[in-house]
Amino acid sequence: MRPNRRKWLSAPGLVLLLGFAVAPLFIMLYYSFQSDSGSGAFTLENYLRFFSKPFYMELTRRTIVNSLVVTVICLVIAFPLAYIMAKKFRRSSMVILAMLMLPFFTNQMVRVYSWLVFLQDGGILERLLNALGLAEGRLGILYTQTAVLIALVQVYFSYMVITLYMALDRLDDSLLEASANLGASKVSTFFKVILPLSWPGMLSGCLLVFVPCLGSFVEPRILGGVNGTVIGTVIEDQFFEIYGWNFGAAIAFVLLVMVMITTTLVSRIGEGAETT
Numbered sequence: 001m002r003p004n005r006r007k008w009l010s011a012p013g014l015v016l017l018l019g020f021a022v023a024p025l026f027i028m029l030y031y032s033f034q035s036d037s038g039s040g041a042f043t044l045e046n047y048l049r050f051f052s053k054p055f056y057m058e059l060t061r062r063t064i065v066n067s068l069v070v071t072v073i074c075l076v077i078a079f080p081l082a083y084i085m086a087k088k089f090r091r092s093s094m095v096i097l098a099m100l101m102l103p104f105f106t107n108q109m110v111r112v113y114s115w116l117v118f119l120q121d122g123g124i125l126e127r128l129l130n131a132l133g134l135a136e137g138r139l140g141i142l143y144t145q146t147a148v149l150i151a152l153v154q155v156y157f158s159y160m161v162i163t164l165y166m167a168l169d170r171l172d173d174s175l176l177e178a179s180a181n182l183g184a185s186k187v188s189t190f191f192k193v194i195l196p197l198s199w200p201g202m203l204s205g206c207l208l209v210f211v212p213c214l215g216s217f218v219e220p221r222i223l224g225g226v227n228g229t230v231i232g233t234v235i236e237d238q239f240f241e242i243y244g245w246n247f248g249a250a251i252a253f254v255l256l257v258m259v260m261i262t263t264t265l266v267s268r269i270g271e272g273a274e275t276t
Helices: 003-032 045-052 054-087 093-105 108-119 124-132 145-169 173-181 186-197 199-215 218-228 231-240 245-275
Strands: none
Touching: 003 245, 045 054, 045 245, 054 093, 054 145, 054 199, 054 231, 054 245, 093 145, 108 124, 108 145, 108 218, 145 199, 145 218, 173 186, 186 199, 199 231, 199 245, 218 231, 231 245
């Protein structure tokens, strides 16, 4: 196929990308520099308002901390599962992956409200723990940061497992056998062979979990209540409740910058790991 024909074949996708991704970003960027007075003059008051108020700085800190906690929990839980799937239960790995993908076939709101029923006072979890004697009385989990973290871990856990599984599945078993034959312990093999070779998958999984967590607002809104307020819920309020589109656009671009910084840092870490 000629190069010119290849360019024409890629043109529809490029047009869709520019029309539905790039152009809306520039429109939002324009509105983020507009004043609520409607004068039409460019101003930095929306960004100054965000960075000058401790409330928004605290929300930014909370959003980043929540995202980091969810990422670490997903990594710690997903790594053993991905390793077992890749090295121990290879025949049933596809079945496990299919089970991990099942939640994606249900609506997000359905999943969140299921957690609401499960975690509420007098709900399934409370009655189960009381019946087993592991807890007494009210748990008080709903409308706290704990409820938000539980839901976010459940939502993004599958992303981490899949990326780690792909990295560990490509790991040559002969390297593990060679490490054992040379007298290395299982702990030494893990830290000196398995962990370094699975590093790219870990970085990709952390990126796939951390970045969406920064902008999540459904789980914090429904399960966290007032205590679950994060940057994502503030943006939602500005666009759909307060109709402060200019300020909401400014916050959205602050969030976008955070995502870009995170992606750049992960890329640099990945490049540094490959060179070493």
